[in-house]
Amino acid sequence: MTDSTGDAPARRSAETTRAAILRSARDRFAAHGYERTTIRAVAADAQIDPSMVMRYFGSKEQLFDAALTVDLHLPDLSAVPPAELPELMVRHFLHRWEHAPADDALLMLLRSGVTNEKAAARLHEVFARQVAPALVAAVGPQAAARAGGVVAAQLLGVAVTRYLLRLPGVVALEPEQLVAALAPAIAATLGITPKSG
Template sequence: MNQHTEPTSTDKRSDRTKATILRAARERFAAQGYERTTIRGVAADADIDPSMVMRYFGNKAQLFDAALAIDLRLPDLTGVPADELARVLVRHFLDRWEGDPADEALLVLLRSAVTNEHAAARMHEIFATQVAPTLAAALGPETARRRAGLVSAQLLGLGLTRYLLRLPAVTGLTRDEIEDGLAPAIEAVLH
């Protein structure tokens, strides 16, 4: 097998189209959720035959799985002073929601997790492996156990109302207004 081909980003041709498919899939899953996203639609966006999607990803469920690779990139919070912790969290999540439009994985996950058991399980997993440990390190395991859930509820509530439901009363706020309004609230939960 290819020993001397450099392992650059677009090594083989198939890898590129596979990536194209995945990008199109993320967009549609993010915009419409699991059920309303069709393989034919994804294939059309990627300018490719539907059967290629099957060849590369097996079936719709596995394509969905592939689109759910998520890393929240939570920063290390152990060094942050307690009275700034909440603000750092809010700012970080706003960045993640509004950041790189190609990185819609968070939207995909949340939108689908509401109607799809499998996506919900993935969400549990992400919470357990990424959110909980980070908060436990910053707050100590005891208080984290009782507070991590509520903190997540607050941050996901923001994502829900602003980016999925697009409630005017929330989309109408500026980033600063949200930061100023929500940071004290999360601080209150953390105590």
């Protein structure tokens, strides 16, 4: 096979091929979720044979795992006064979601987690490993253990309704309105007095 100049096309390195597969997979998982994404479609987007996807990743599940490295980029909360924590967390997550690229791994997990148990488990793992320790550092282990799951539900609820389901009443809110509505709820969940505004 030759390109338009008549020369044989340059062969991709293994690293380049792997990166192209992951990029295509992230786009597909972000747009269609786990269930509707196929190895054949990922391969077509990456302009390679489907067998190459299997060669590099073994299965659709392994490809999904590789495509979903999620870093929430939470700041160190240990020095944050408890009264300021709810607002800081809401602002952090809103900023992350408002400026997320189309192939954002966290949004991919949210979209896929609704129908796929593996994606839901991965989402739980991300919050358990990143949000829970941040809450422990800020409010102590007892409050974090008691309320961490509900805080995650509150934050993820905004993401699902605003960015995936796009409920008009939630989409219409300005970020500051969401902060004003959600921060007191998170403060109540954690049992702390929120910052007075």
